[in-house]
Amino acid sequence: xxxxxxxxxxxxxxxxxxxxxxxxxxxxxxxxxxxxxxxxxxxxxxxxxxxxxxxxxxxxxxxxxxxxxxxxxxxxxxxxxxxxxxxxxxxxxxxxxxxxxxxxxxxxxxxxxxxxxxxxxxxxxxxxxxxxxxxxxxxxxxxxxxxxxxxxxxxxxxxxxxxxxxxxxxxxxxxxxxxxxxxxxxxxxxxxxxxxxxxxxxxxxxxxxxxxxxxxxxxxxxxxxxxxxxxxxxxxxxxxxxxxxxxxxxxxxxxxxxxxxxxxxxxxxxxxxxxxxxxxxxxxxxxxxxxxxxxxxxxxxxxxxxxxxxxxxxxxxxxxxxxxxxxxxxxxxxxxxxxxxxxxxxxxxxxxxxxxxxxxxxxxxxxxx
Amino acid sequence: xxxxxxxxxxxxxxxxxxxxxxxxxxxxxxxxxxxxxxxxxxxxxxxxxxxxxxxxxxxxxxxxxxxxxxxxxxxxxxxxxxxxxxxxxxxxxxxxxxxxxxxxxxxxxxxxxxxxxxxxxxxxxxxxxxxxxxxxxxxxxxxxxxxxxxxxxxxxxxxxxxxxxxxxxxxxxxxxxxxxxxxxxxxxxxxxxxxxxxxxxxxxxxxxxxxxxxxxxxxxxxxxxxxxxxxxxxxxxxxxxxxxxxxxxxxxxxxxxxxxxxxxxxxxxxxxxxxxxxxxxxxxxxxxxxxxxxxxxxxxxxxxxxxxxxxxxxxxxxxxxxxxxxxxxxxxxxxxxxxxxxxxxxxxxxxxxxxxxxxxxxxxxxxxxxxxxxxxxxxxxxxxxxxxxxxxxxxxxxxxxxxxxx
Numbered sequence: 094x095x096x097x098x099x100x101x102x103x104x105x106x107x108x109x110x111x112x113x114x115x116x117x118x119x120x121x122x123x124x125x126x127x128x129x130x131x132x133x134x135x136x137x138x139x140x141x142x143x144x145x146x147x148x149x150x151x152x153x154x155x156x157x158x159x160x161x162x163x164x165x166x167x168x169x170x171x172x173x174x175x176x177x178x179x180x181x182x183x184x185x186x187x188x189x190x191x192x193x194x195x196x197x198x199x200x201x202x203x204x205x206x207x208x209x210x211x212x213x214x215x216x217x218x219x220x221x222x223x224x225x226x227x228x229x230x231x232x233x234x235x236x237x238x239x240x241x242x243x244x245x246x247x248x249x250x251x252x253x254x255x256x257x258x259x260x261x262x263x264x265x266x267x268x269x270x271x272x273x274x275x276x277x278x279x280x281x282x283x284x285x286x287x288x289x290x291x292x293x294x295x296x297x298x299x300x301x302x303x304x305x306x307x308x309x310x311x312x313x314x315x316x317x318x319x320x321x322x323x324x325x326x327x328x329x330x331x332x333x334x335x336x337x338x339x340x341x342x343x344x345x346x347x348x349x350x351x352x353x354x355x356x357x358x359x360x361x362x363x364x365x366x367x368x369x370x371x372x373x374x375x376x377x378x379x380x381x382x383x384x385x386x387x388x389x390x391x392x393x394x395x396x397x398x399x400x401x402x403x404x405x406x407x408x409x410x411x412x413x414x415x416x417x418x419x420x421x422x423x424x425x426x427x428x429x430x431x432x433x434x435x436x437x438x439x440x441x442x443x444x445x446x447x448x449x450x451x452x453x454x455x456x457x458x459x460x461x462x
Numbered sequence: 463x464x465x466x467x468x469x470x471x472x473x474x475x476x477x478x479x480x481x482x483x484x485x486x487x488x489x490x491x492x493x494x495x496x497x498x499x500x501x502x503x504x505x506x507x508x509x510x511x512x513x514x515x516x517x518x519x520x521x522x523x524x525x526x527x528x529x530x531x532x533x534x535x536x537x538x539x540x541x542x543x544x545x546x547x548x549x550x551x552x553x554x555x556x557x558x559x560x561x562x563x564x565x566x567x568x569x570x571x572x573x574x575x576x577x578x579x580x581x582x583x584x585x586x587x588x589x590x591x592x593x594x595x596x597x598x599x600x601x602x603x604x605x606x607x608x609x610x611x612x613x614x615x616x617x618x619x620x621x622x623x624x625x626x627x628x629x630x631x632x633x634x635x636x637x638x639x640x641x642x643x644x645x646x647x648x649x650x651x652x653x654x655x656x657x658x659x660x661x662x663x664x665x666x667x668x669x670x671x672x673x674x675x676x677x678x679x680x681x682x683x684x685x686x687x688x689x690x691x692x693x694x695x696x697x698x699x700x701x702x703x704x705x706x707x708x709x710x711x712x713x714x715x716x717x718x719x720x721x722x723x724x725x726x727x728x729x730x731x732x733x734x735x736x737x738x739x740x741x742x743x744x745x746x747x748x749x750x751x752x753x754x755x756x757x758x759x760x761x762x763x764x765x766x767x768x769x770x771x772x773x774x775x776x777x778x779x780x781x782x783x784x785x786x787x788x789x790x791x792x793x794x795x796x797x798x799x800x801x802x803x804x805x806x807x808x809x810x811x812x813x814x815x816x817x818x819x820x821x822x823x824x825x826x827x828x829x830x831x832x833x834x835x836x837x838x839x840x841x842x843x844x845x846x847x848x849x850x851x852x853x854x855x856x857x858x859x860x861x862x863x864x865x866x867x868x
Contacts, residue, residue, distance in 0.1 A: 136535040137556045155864060221846070222693055306642070306692070306842040405643070406692075408839045409832075424528040427552045427830025 130436035135429040147437035157438065159410050160418040164394055164442075166321045167414065168449075171329050171336075172389035178337045179385065180378075183344035184370065197345070204338040212402040215331040219304040230300035238283060241292045245279035305407045322411035328399045336392065340385045347381040348374060383457040387450055394446045415442040483763045484516045486540035488530065490750075491521035497785060505779045506770040515763050527552075534558045537757065541764035542771075545587045545753040547578050547825045553753070555828075559586045560754040565765055570790050571772075572816055578823035579751050587751025588772050591786030593714030594745045594815035595649050596808055597736070598700075598721075601729040603628050603635065603709045612710065614734045618653075618678060621736035625687045628709035636689040638710035639702035640679055642841040644834040645824070646699065646712050649745050651675040652820040653738025659827065665866065667837065667859045674739060676851050680844045690845055704728065714748060715787055715812045718805050732808035734815060743819035749789070787813045829865055836861035 130147055132140035151157045186197050203211065218224045232239075253271045257264035264271065286292040303309075304327050310320035321329070351374060359369050375382075397416040413421070415438065423435040487498065498519045502510075510517065520540055522529035527549050533539040534556050545553050553559060561584035562568070568576050568585050572592075579587035597612050604611050609627040616624070625637025641647065648658075656671040666672070682688040689708070696702045699711035704725040711717065712735070721728055735743045752768045754761065770776065777788035782798055784805060799810035815821070826833035840858035843849035849857075 136531060137558070154868075217695075220692055220695070222695060303846050303848060306846060307848060308839060308843070309848070405838075408842070409835055410839075424525065424531060425552070425830055425832070426527055426549045427826065428828040429552060429555050430531055 126436045126439060129432050130440050132433045134432040134436075136432055137429060140433070143433065147433050148441070150434065151437055151441060156410065156413060156421075157418055160413045160415050160438075162318055162320075163322065163325055163413060164396070164415045164445075166319075167325060167329060167396060168390055168393040170321065171332050171393045172386060174329075175333050175337050175340060175389055176382065176385050178333065179340035179344055180375075180382075182337060182341040183348055184374070186341070186345055187348045201338045201342060203335045204342075206335070208335060208398055209402055211335055212331060212399050215327065216305070216403060216406060219327045221301060221303055221306075223304075225304070226300045226302055229302070230297060233297045233300065234294045237292055237295055238287060241286055242279050242283040245282045246275050249275040249278055305403070308408050308411050310411075324403065324407040324412045328396075328403070328412060331399065332393070332396070336389070340389070343381050343385060344378060347378050351377040379457065383453070386453055386457065390449055390453065391446055394442065394449070415445075482514055482516060483760050484518055485542060485760060485764055485767045487517060487519045487767075488522055488533065488540040488543040489519065490526055490544060491523040495519050495521045497780075497783075501771070501776055501779060505776050506773065510767065510770055513766065515767060517767065531556070534755075539755050539757075541755050541758040541760055542752055542767060543755065544590075545579070545751045547747070547749045547751070547823050548831050550579060550587065550751070550825060551581070551828045552830065554581055554586050558756050560756040560758075560761065561586060562588065562754065562765075565754075566768065570792060572789055572791050574747060574816060574821055574823070575749055575751075575789050578747060578749065578825060587753045588768060589749045589751045589789035590772060591777070591780060592747055592749035592789055592816060593716060593787060594747055594812050594821070595646065595712050595714055595735055596732045596811040596815060597710055597734065598703060598713055598717055598730055598732045598808065599710045600703060600706065600708070601731055603631065603706075607631050607709075611731055612733050612736070616733075616736040618736050618738055622678075622682060622687065625682060625709060626685070629687045634694075634707055636694075636702075636708050637687040638682070638689075638712075639691050639694075639696070639699035639708050640683055640688045640845065641699055641712075642690055642838065642845045644837045644841070645746075647675070647679060647837070647841055648822070648824075649712065649735055649743075650679055650738065652744025652746070652822055653735065653740060653742060654678075654744070655738070655740030655742070655820065658822060663827065663866065665833070665862050667840070667855050667862060671740070673851065673855060676841070676844060676855065679841075680851060683845050684847070703730070715784075715809055718784055718808055730804055730808075732804065732811045734811055734818065737819075740820065743815075745815045745819060745821045747816055747821060747823045749823070781809065784809075787816075829868075832865060833862075836865065 129140065131142060131144060133143050134140035182200060186193065186200065250271060253275060254264045254266055254268065257271070283292065305324045307323050310322045311326060312320065355373050356369055359373050364372060395416050396414050397420070400412050400414055400417040403412055419435050419439045419442065422431045422438065424430055489498070502517055526544070526546070530539065530543060530553065539558065545559070563585055566588060568588065571588060575589035575592055576585060579585055579589070599612050601611060604624070607627045607630065609624050612621060612624055629635060629637040651672050654671040654675040656669055656675065659665055683690065691698055691702050694702060694705060694707065696705065700713045700717040700720050702708040703711040704721060706728065721730060735745055737743055752771060754764050754768060758764050772789065774790060774792065777790055777793060780786050781788050781793070781796065787809060794813065799806055799813065836858040840854040843854045844851055
């Protein structure tokens, strides 16, 4: 008994430095923020108690409503997409093939690159004359050639497989040896067709899609709360690109912990690879899925840096998030800081995050048992 | 006896601090710390040291505004600090900026710069330097096109004709770069005779003068005589000029250093902004002032430092280093402006641009730079062909009204 109390004391002692930091920079600050959210504090005059009026004003502010919508849509879309893609990528990288280490490292690269740098690169890619529009235009231009190539390849493969089978040989539809022949011959055929002028790149107008400097939203006719502004879609693509690898790594680690015996038992019961994935792998990954969903939700709801880097290149309304809204109101520039109003928005964001995570926890845990 | 020694020591200590007063300065990061240090070493340092004043420059990296507000609120702000003109109303509203009336002689400074920092009859800042916009052009492209260089007699019509001639040279050559943002477009709106704020503080974006300016700006882009910087992979019109594919950029003296580094072989010239339909040029004043902390324990020394930093010698040095344009009227007849180099010519144009025609400070009351957002969104929509002038401006007016009511 005495021993354990001494242990506890030692534990608290080791925790102390962190606790002090937590109390000073988080606890104290959070309590102050709660207090300020009920006042009209501006950093320079005495805070006056204004009750709930800051919170009421939030919902009268058009920019706040845009920020709320953007944050929620962003969180839902990005969390879902990145969880799904991370799972798929992990399943792919969980194979025993030669050089898998290289692929694992290569796919992890986007996550170790600075988010500001990636955002800047994407900012360039999404310009009107950027790489994305250029690739789409190139695809449109060469679509006849690509189509001819695909048609030839599929046709050749079909013919070859049928010939093999007519000889009584067991050839699958995707037989690799035949596929190599089909692709090579299709390539040569397309080159020839292009040479004699049967198939040629189309003349297409410059693909002139404005991704960033626009107030348009997709889907075009949808109600306000279900729309995502185009610049936000660009940020979503970028964020999925950078965060998938981290979550992929978590899934990969968890997949390697799933006991082989479970797969063997499933195989004995007649489950194929797809059934094994759905009935063995996914249930075993449930705790990791909860972790990935929670980290994803928190990360997306507090998204700030991409908006800050995109800065003036994009209309504020089309990409403002709750976190950026707080900052924007805290330091409006040419007027005094609206600390009370910004604090109310910040607390709203905190409450929203907490509620969403609690709901997720209920939801995912009840299934896990 | 012992008491006497202690008193003497205390006195010596007190005298010591009184003799070596350290004045802290807060300003931007980037190049500014190096400039202030050199200014101190080469021009004003010795004089101040003789008076027992030393200086410490504390750069606020990142968001200057946020850092300054925090420092002012916490009581840790420096004795002297920068006041950017676009955020001046906010910084002054903190009540922590000392009114300089009667403490500093403001007469030698350019009137429009003093006015930009005058609120309710009190002057809160002395402009350390300033910039305005000039037409900076690529001489080779105009020679090749066989048209005269832009000059100070150009109206919008003659100017546009020259741009058309340059853009006719080749498909990827353009007469000018037009930024779809108020920070450059504003000069044209002012040249059309538009007022950013009326007597009641309202902004009218449907004013015929404003509409005319937007239409002129947009028509040149649509016919290919001008191009948006982003469409040729540039972020600003100075970047356009450095590509050798664009005839004209609208920038201040800050572009000179950039061109020296990025396009050292570019033959460029500079002239005044073209004359708009109002018969006047339009221009904007970009400036940063020195303000004195009202709570400074070394107020007198801080004011002395402010005077030294804005003295004719200091400003002449800053000008000759090619860093910025002096804010003193007397420096208008500066021999430096007549040295004949393109740099000196551009500096002269920027200096005189401050008092030629419809000139407004780059400041937007208590709304701050957010005031430009509705205009910028509308310009982007119109210049990229996403909306008509009428639709875009009606939309912008609605947003502007909500913004001004807030």
